[in-house]
Amino acid sequence: MPTLLIADDDAGFRSSIRRVLQRDPDTEVIGEAADGEEAVRLVLALHPGIVLMDIGMPLMNGLEALRLTKQAWPDTKIIMVTIHDEEPYRMVAMAAGADGFVLKKALGTELLPTIHRLTSR
Secondary structure, eight states, rough: OEEEEEEEEEEEHHHHHHHHHOOOOOEEEEEEESSSSHHHHHHHHOOOOOEEEESSSSSSSSSHHHHHHHHHHHSSEEEEEOOSSSHHHHHHHTTTTSSSEEEEEHHHHHHHHHHHHHOOO
């Protein structure tokens, strides 16, 4: 069962993601972070299989948190979850090591398939 950490500075959005994930009995949310620094600390402490990482967070942005997470735990899958629909954001995230990219507006339809794709490898 994939274990997940949700990293987003918006508590309401973290709650929305949790609701989407509760539709799938094969996923387990083991933590939530409100900023990039907290996300990295929780990855080091909890070792989630997947991190759902927002790009724009305080204290440390999601791209830097992605880089640090991949340095410490290269097997951790990271799905960038963002409002930024422009292709350069996707390209920068994937070049930084992201394993997936889901727009927040498509969360309800794309998040679970992306998680399943990453965990079936």
